[in-house]
Amino acid sequence: MSKRFLILFLFLISQFCLAQSPLSVWNGSVKGAKGNALAGATVSIVELKKFTTTNSAGSFEFTGIPEGTYHIQVTHVGYTTALKDVQSTGQKRVRLNLVLQEEARELTEVQVRGKSETQQAKETPIKAEVINTKAVQEQPSTLVELMNRSAGIRIRQTGGLGSNAGLMMNGFQDRAIKNFKDGIPLDYLGAGYNIALVPVNMLERVEIYKGVLPAGLGADALGGAVNMVTKKSLYRYAEASYEMASFNTHRASLNVLYTDTTRKFFLGADAFVNRSDNNYRVDVTVTDLETAARSPATVRLFHNRFTNYYAEAYGGFANTRWADELRLGVTWFRIDRQNQYGSTMSQPFGASVSQQYSVIPTLRYRKAFRKLSLDQFLTTSTIHVQQIDTARGVYDWYGNFRPSPSRTGETSTRGSLSDIDFSYFTSRSNLAYQLDDRNKLELNVVSAKLVRRGRDPLGLTFKNGTDILEPAAHYTKLITALGLESKWLEEKLATNLIVKYYHSNVDATDTDYYGTVIPRSETSNRWGMAGAAKLSLGANAFVRASAEVATRLPEQDELFGDGNFHIANFELKPERSTNFNLGFRTEKPGRYSFELNSFYRITRDLILRVPVNIFFTQNQNVNNVKGLGVEADATVSLTHWLRANGNFTWQDFRLFDTGNRTTEGARLRNTPYFFANLGLNATLPRLFAGHDRLNLYYYFMFVREYYLDYIPKSLEPPGFLGLWGKAQFNAPNIIPNQQLHSMGLTYNPVNDRLSVGLQVKNIFDSPVFDNFRIQNAGRSVHFKVNYILK
Structure with a gap:
């Protein structure tokens, strides 16, 4: 059958x-x-x-x-x-x-008028400084250097390539300015992707928001944000760059994108590597290991090598009926760092090392309907951080080692073998609804959860013998922003109104010196409001103003430390600030542009990173800080081939209501109050051949002296606004005036696809000091090759 x-x-x-x-x-x-x-x-x-x-x-x-x-x-x-x-x-x-058949239409004149995304970002009601990295990607310059050339911005590094980079902008610093990658908060990538490491070739542009943030970013920042926008293309391409420089420095990057003929399927990869011995010369005080005598000396750093690798593979679908973009990605990074010193350069290390690595999956979905658009991002990651310090003795600045049987480490007497896992879950949801031609409503929700677990057999323990890193420490954050964008008066007036809600919860266990168990549990709920407006005064001029009452929740590394030289502080309070910004911009395309901005801040419980000893730093609250500032930026085309630009920033942020006569009215510690930049750029096409191009450039940077710690106002320089004269004391507390000259060239021998670049930084080998008076590299020479396969 x-x-x-x-x-x-x-x-x-x-x-x-x-x-x-x-x-x-x-x-x-x-x-x-x-x-x-x-x-x-x-x-x-x-x-x-x-x-x-x-x-x-x-x-x-x-x-x-x-x-x-x-x-x-x-x-x-x-x-x-x-x-x-x-x-x-x-x-x-x-x-x-x-x-x-070709269309037979006679056009007497065609005029195409439009604005690039860079130009549009500059002209939003919310103040944005935009760095067009595509314009300088051929230069062997770092993103830190590009940002330092911008008005109102200073990046302070604690050393050479790969060292911690803190952003200071309009009086705020470090984590008060949030970092984003394509609109997504960067916390989930740890130290693997930041402004000190990312090659400019990886980016389309960098958007720097000052004061109020757009609702689409929706973070709990006070001073602003940095949004690194990665390169995007509709076509297949590959781009590679390689840079070699002084101090055995090597940097390489690779971007690859493949799309099918319908442009509905794509695969891509981004990767970069940074490596440097960072063995430049520094001026230090040397302590003789035998006699304990101290004397000044110039030495070469010997234990300061840094290496990091980063790779991201992604793929997905685009321009389909069910998704504008569905993107799946996997990121891997690793950092290996030799530790030459701690929070200051008071004592060297010769064996301490730290490591960090992770594998991170991501998912992003975007779809625009008639009036509604959705953008959803999800990621989960575990970042592993290790600190190895088992040298039984100490080193001097010449690399000599003196054994000490009583020590099990050089950074502390007990040493360290810490292995800490920071587990993240991040969700960012964005909904935008076009109410009509003039009004758009936007809702942005960022939810983050962090869990810290670890172990250190050489570290502190509770009285019962349990490792203090073993109990899990939990931290959750929720930031919700609702914004309304509107246009009025035939689009001459644009406004943004934003309401924010902040929620956080900390649940952790701490200990004192004697091993006593101290539970830490705190919940915070706060509201904030912001508004911004831009009024056009003509085709190429406008004024804009913004105001904000905002809160910033502590970041996870500020609360829990970073597993290396930054220690925990579970008692940190959220910082609150009231901000005002007023600015004016005008330009004549192709001829000149000029922008003037002012700002005023009142901040309570400002979170400031400070040294707690010669090795470690910690974030602490500063009760009351207020101040104002002004910045100006100008660009002018001197001829069709020569362009000049310059900017300056003056800011005056001081303590108030301190109850202490010495610190009342003192400048905020470790914060520059005046800095300026000048630049010249020359473009010489068809110099030796029909399609070649030579670019020459020169940059000058000046930073006025400032002070590591608080000093009485009566001891400040007597000149107008403190811009000249000397402080009325002489101590290592002063970070002196700094002047830095750099120049270079790029050459395209055939077309834009191939370029070679040469740059000499710090031509006169001037001493350069940065965060906590740590000395940076002197004169260095950099060579870079860049090739694009379209």
Whole structure:
């Protein structure tokens, strides 16, 4: 019976298949009247609602076409639309060769007017400084240097390549300015992706928001934010760069993107590596290990090597009916660091090392409907941080080692073998709804959860012997922002109104010196408001103003430490600030631009990173800080080939209501109050050949002296606004005036795809001091090669 049933089933299937109309394959080409292949032409079968686009050879193909007569329609920009009747009568293949005629239209004049994304970002109601990294990607310059050339911004590093970089902007610093990658908070990537490491070749631009943040970023920042926008393309491409420099420094990057001919499927990868011995010379005080005598000396750093690797692979779908973009990514990074010193350069280390690594999956989905758009991002990660310090003795600045049986480490007497896991879960949801032509409503929700677990067999313990890192420490944050963007007066006036809600919860266990268990549990709920407006004064001039009452929740590394030289402080309070900004901008495209901005801040419980001893730093609250500032930025085209730019920033942030006569009215510690930049850029096309180009540039940076700690106001320089004269004391507490000259060139021998760059930084080898008076590298020479395969 089973055999008969099988035979009957196969017979019915065969008859059914024979009864169906045969399906055919249609393929062909689209060409112009002159025989040129037309790539990107749209070919559609009207009745079946099927369409495709031609590839670079002008070819196309349809499959599964049933018998019948159909209309084929072909369109292409600059050509007349073609419509052809095609009949399919059972053939397996149908070949179509289609020819389009050029449109015969006479245009007396064509004017294309538009603004790039960079220009649009500069002209939003919310103040944004935009660094066009594409314009300088051929230079062997770091992102830190590019940002330091901008008005109102200072990046302070605790050493050479790979050292901790703290951003200071309009009086706020460090984590008060949030970092983003394509609009997503960067906490989940730890130290693997930041402004000190990312090559400029990886980025389209950098958006720096000052004061109020757009609702789309929706973070709990006070002083602003840095949004690193990665490169995007509709086409396949590959780009590679390699840089070598003084101090055995090597930097390389690679960007690759593949898309299919319909541009609906994509695969890509971004990778970079940074490596440097950082063995530059510094001026230090040397302590003789035998006699304990102290004397000044200039030495070369010997235990300061830094290496990091970063790779991200991604893929997904775009421009489909169900998604504008669905992107899956996996990121891997690793950092290996030799520790030459701690929070200051008072004592060297010769064996301490730290490591950090992680593998991080990400998911992003975006879809725009008629009036509603959705953008959802999810990630989970565990970042492993290790600190190894087991040297039984101490080193001097010459690399000599003195054993000490009473020590099990050099950074502390007990040493360290810490291994800490920081586990993150981050969700960012964004909904935007276009109410009408003039109003858009936007909701942004960022939810983050952090868990810290670890162990250190050499570290502190509770009285019962339990490692203090073993109990899990939990930290959750929720930041919700609701914003309304509006346009008025025939779009001459643009406004942003934003309401924010902040929620946080800390649940951790701490200990005192004696090992006593101290539970830490605190919940915070706060509200904030912000508003911004821009009024156009003409085609190329406008004024804008913004105000904000905001809260910043402590970041996880501020609460829990970083597992290395930054220690925990579970008692940190959220900082609160009231901010005002007023600015004016005007320009004549191709000739000049000028911008003037002012700001005023009142901050309570400001979170400040300070040294607690010669090795370690900690974030602490500063009760009351207020101040004001002004910044100006100008660019002018001196000739068609020579452009000059310059900017300056003056800011005056001081303590108030301290209850202490010495510190009342004192400047905020470790904070520059005046700095300026000048630059010249020359472009010389067709210098040696028909398509070559030479670019020459020169940059000058000046930072006025400032002070590591609080000093009485009466001891400050007597000159106007403190801009000249000397402080009325002489001590290592002063970070002296700094002047830095750099110059370089880039050369494109054939076209924009290949470039070579050479730059000399700190030409006169001037002493350069940065955060906590740590000395940075002197003169260095950098060479870079960049190649783009389109």
